Amino acid sequence: MFLWVIxxxxxxxxxxxxxxLTTLFFFIIVVSLFPLGVGPxxxxxxxxxxxxxxxxxxxxxxxxxxRMFSSDYLDGTxxxxxxxxxxxxxxxxxxxxxxxxxTGVPLVLISPILGFQFDLQTDALLVLALSLLxxxxxxxxxGAIGAALTLGLRGGGVLVSLLVLPLYIxxxxxxxxAVEAVSAGLGASAHLSLLGAFLLLSLVLAPWATAAALRxxxx
Amino acid sequence: MAINWFxxxxxxxxxxxxxxxxxIFSIAALxxxxxxxxxxxxxxPTDFQQxxxxxxxxIHVPAAWMSMFxxxxxxxxxxxxxxxxxxxxxxxxTAIAPTGAMFTFLALWTGALWGKPMxxxxxxxxxxxxxxxxxxxxxxxxxxxxxxxxxxxxxxxAGAILALVGVINIPIIYFSVKWWNTLHQGATxxxxxxxxxxxxxxxxxxxMSIACWMYSIALVLIxxxxxxxxxxxxxxxxxxxxxxxx
Numbered sequence: 001m002f003l004w005v006i007x008x009x010x011x012x013x014x015x016x017x018x019x020x021l022t023t024l025f026f027f028i029i030v031v032s033l034f035p036l037g038v039g040p041x042x043x044x045x046x047x048x049x050x051x052x053x054x055x056x057x058x059x060x061x062x063x064x065x066x067r068m069f070s071s072d073y074l075d076g077t078x079x080x081x082x083x084x085x086x087x088x089x090x091x092x093x094x095x096x097x098x099x100x101x102x103t104g105v106p107l108v109l110i111s112p113i114l115g116f117q118f119d120l121q122t123d124a125l126l127v128l129a130l131s132l133l134x135x136x137x138x139x140x141x142x143g144a145i146g147a148a149l150t151l152g153l154r155g156g157g158v159l160v161s162l163l164v165l166p167l168y169i170x171x172x173x174x175x176x177x178a179v180e181a182v183s184a185g186l187g188a189s190a191h192l193s194l195l196g197a198f199l200l201l202s203l204v205l206a207p208w209a210t211a212a213a214l215r216x217x218x219x
Numbered sequence: 220m221a222i223n224w225f226x227x228x229x230x231x232x233x234x235x236x237x238x239x240x241x242x243i244f245s246i247a248a249l250x251x252x253x254x255x256x257x258x259x260x261x262x263x264p265t266d267f268q269q270x271x272x273x274x275x276x277x278i279h280v281p282a283a284w285m286s287m288f289x290x291x292x293x294x295x296x297x298x299x300x301x302x303x304x305x306x307x308x309x310x311x312x313t314a315i316a317p318t319g320a321m322f323t324f325l326a327l328w329t330g331a332l333w334g335k336p337m338x339x340x341x342x343x344x345x346x347x348x349x350x351x352x353x354x355x356x357x358x359x360x361x362x363x364x365x366x367x368x369x370x371x372x373x374x375x376x377a378g379a380i381l382a383l384v385g386v387i388n389i390p391i392i393y394f395s396v397k398w399w400n401t402l403h404q405g406a407t408x409x410x411x412x413x414x415x416x417x418x419x420x421x422x423x424x425x426x427m428s429i430a431c432w433m434y435s436i437a438l439v440l441i442x443x444x445x446x447x448x449x450x451x452x453x454x455x456x457x458x459x460x461x462x463x464x465x
Contacts, residue, residue: 145380145384149364149377149380149381150364150367153367153368154367155363155367159363159364159367162356162359162360162363163360163363163364163381165356166353166356166357166360166385166388167384167385169349169353170391173349209380209383209384212380213377213380216373216376216377216380217373217377219373
């Protein structure tokens with residue numbers, strides 16, 4: 001069931017390829033807006049780069065959260081999946097991972113190119129991609145909690161943002177911090193280890209909270 | 220004689236109990252605030268390093284303590300409401316949120332007012348300040364989520380999940396001064412060691428904390444009574460109450 005859920009979500013996403021690409025282009029545009037806003041001075045951009053790329057990743061991940069459960073909820077598929085004998089936690093994990101593959105992985109792949117725009121060095125670019133690789137699954141997993149809590153509510157994406165962004169902040173701090181540490185010459189291993197810890201913690205706990213939230217939202 | 224432990228878990232009986240308790244806690248809060256403020260302004264000695272400006276500690280520390288403590292209590296009641304499916308527990312959790320948010324805001328604001336003369340900065344992004352800010356966002360998120368859901372039972376349970384997910388922030392705030400090299404000073408008062416501050420200052424701070432606690436209890440009881448009336452407005456006892464007062 002777990003693999004089936006991932007396969008189905010990926011298939012649906014591929015049929016609606018515009019959704020996937022919209023998220024990616026949003027990410028690229030937001031990152032490109034900052035140099036236009038603050039001016040082209042290279043030193044400033046280089047110091048801003050980790051934060052800007054990470055904030056854009058947060059926003060891009062958050063905007064696509066609604067897609068995780070709402071379309072299945074609206075046509076009744078979610079209820080059928082919840083009635084199945086397979087544990088709801090597996091379903092949720094599958095959906096969160098599919099969401100990550102569709103929104104997080106493109107961000108990871110394109111981040112080095114965006115890092116070039118900000119004149120980041122090669123080692124910083126590598127750590128940027130690695131921090132995003134560790135961090136974006138956490139964003140999808142924690143975002144799933146928010147998406148499940150706000151299923152079917154008016155207020156839409158703004159409410160999910162308000163709920164989920166405070167929980168995203170530690171990931172942001174350590175993700176951007178990892179790149180800054182490498183740029184400053186210190187190692188990023190502490191930051192990356194903490195990101196890894198967040199990933200493990202959210203892999204175990206977030207699907208549980210999301211499943212509970214789904215049961216509440218679909219009563 | 221068997222004690223009915225669940226007697227006050229009914230909104231109707233809680234309503235009358237709370238009505239009797241509110242004056243007690245309000246008066247206690249007023250007295251303790253008066254005593255505490257007197258101590259903080261007139262009795263506590265001038266600090267060696269910070270002269271008079273340190274006196275904001277008598278509001279800042281109790282507010283910060285209450286902001287963390289109230290969140291834990293809110294999450295606790297919300298968890299009880301979620302686990303045992305009791306209405307009143309969730310109503311209490313909903314009632315705690317605005318007071319908790321107010322104390323968090325007060326802690327952040329008084330901290331900024333203290334930081335400007337002491338550190339030279341209104342705000343720094345160190346671990347404790349950032350995690351306290353996250354706490355404010357968590358309170359506001361909790362209130363926003365409950366406001367966005369029309370069905371009160373679904374709102375209660377969804378809020379409970381959110382509150383429980385956010386509980387992890389409280390140990391982070393508490394231990395942030397130990398785990399990170401922060402600008403915010405470390406713990407001067409601890410359960411296991413003797414306090415590192417003058418005893419009159421400590422007494423003033425503790426009295427102000429208890430005053431804030433009495434105030435919080437009084438306010439939460441008042442707010443819970445309002446929520447009970449709102450949610451139970453279709454019941455017989457509420458309409459009797461209404462007929463009795465009008």
